[in-house]
Amino acid sequence: MVGRLVQMILPPASREAVMGDLAESCRSPGQLAAEGLRSVPPLVAEQARRASRLPVIGLQLFILFACLGGFELDRAGKVVTNAACAALPMGLAMVGLLLRNIYRSEDNPVRQGFFDALTAALCVVAQQTMMHVLIAAGHVDPAWALSRSLIVLACLSFPILWTLGAMENPDAVRRKPAQPLFSDYNQFVQRTRVRNRAEMAALAMIIGVSGYFLARFQPPVAPLGWSFLTGYACILVYLALRGAARPAPLDADSATVRALYETELNRQSRQRRLMWWFWFVPLFAGLMTNLVMYGVSKEQPLRIVGGIAAIFLLGYLIERLHRDRRLAIHLKLNNLAAVPA
Template sequence: MAAPPPRLERLVLALIPPLAREVVAGDLCETFENPRQYAAEALRTVPFVIASQMRRHLNMPALLLKLSLWWLFLGWAALWLLPVLMLADAYQPAARPDAHRAIRQTVALGVMAMIAVVNLSMNIGFMLQTGLRRPEWLALSLFGLVVPALLCGVRTVLILQNDRHLPLPDTVSGAELMDAYRRFAWRARLHNIAEGAALVAAAVLALLWLGRSGAAVLTGLYLMTAVYLLARGAPRPLPTAGDFRFLQTRYARALARQHRLRHFLWWLWCAPAMMAAAARMHEKPLVAAASAAALALVCFVLAAINREDGGRVQEDIGALERLTG
């Protein structure tokens, strides 16, 4: 049986967004005639697939919120980030990262940070003697060496935590799938009620304590989101009629929708911290550097949480799509 040359196939696989990779690459492989035809077909197909994945995974509220926050730091240059953010959504991973690899990376980064910190602290005396005027910068450098290892640790904890999540079995009956959907819908409803109430409380606190124009915008956004969460946030109840495939589709869509909501909410919760960091960016260089470091930390943690959560949801959707009733 003719198959595409491995190198060419690897190149094409890298271009196809992960969530469509299996199906599109499979179709290209099935219609393979010769490398030239394969490459031409891939070139004609992949741009449509990328555009479709960008449209499918466009989380408009989260995208607007991210752009607004970046606008605080970069001004109108933040608009250049728009295609990058959209492509990042289109190329979101189809599975969660490997826990063992994450642990290895954390250990390696931790050892490297430790060596660097020990090396730096052994030479502090020499550096101070030779004219280091601002020891704060030294402290910030030490902090900068330790932070990547800490962040990597945070990411590993998140991955290990999600490893405890139980996937769906390979075969389930319609009634079992319906039960699983109802349990998921119930948990999502409770989660939305709790988060909606927390958003209302945060909105009131922001208005009472901060009382600035930025806080008013944030309060409005928090209240609007709380109303949406409480009124429309829960997964739709199942209709009385509907076969196994219908149930699978409904479940998969509800999972994807709840993930989009959570993605937006994580950014919304961290918006005050990012706004505070943005407000300090024009102060003294040391304060600005510390604010930039705090901003990088917040962005990294948010991205790690959303990537982890997104990977888990995509694994669940994949398992649902492979289920046989």
């Protein structure tokens, strides 16, 4: 019983090795529990360092803060800023995502991304539930709770976090295939098909939630929002028609399959890059409108500088994410030459 409890709190990446060492060195359940608990903090810290990628964490912060209304303009007379209201649920959601990184097991990336988004959503719901309890008890000002419009806006974080979490780790991309070329390519086709369906589902969610938000709350940027939704619909059609990798002909020789593999790897890489820029186009527009342009109109240099810095940082994170993946694909292409047919 003690061994199972210790095993549960150990990160999966080091669970087997640590439990083996503890089984050999510990003479009693009490010693096993003490040594196991002593091992957890450094192992968790090490796994957090290894599993967390700067571009992903940065984009998760941007997604949550924006979808929780952190960049929205504050209404006159509101005692709590939108940034402060967004910071609390964002912080709790990031803690949940960090724990997901630490205790993540090797699994389907699309499934992992879904549970990443679900974890963040549950953390936000828990924080808002607690906030409403405190408000009902009179301990907290009602302004700390998210408004109805921001609750709808927060729903947009789920599909974007899902697609972000569904990206394969660069280490998995660059890994040398351990099976014949044709079989490895078929698995690649299957993975892209599953990811493509997930992106289509995410786009459908965004179109539905955004359409409701624009129709129900009619924000000043509604015309721009409808144009974005039109673009999302076009992307959805493209993904349905050409998003997944092409299957290899059954009678193809190894040279044909290898050439097709290289072509599709490069095409999928370009497609992912364009998709990620497209995902964040509304956020770029929001940063420009709510920070830079508003700062210019109100003669607030700090807001202008902050907005420009945020735009450049967001662009850097997107490009860094693509660069890491592109490097992994380059190594993958080099490894394909050594894969048997």
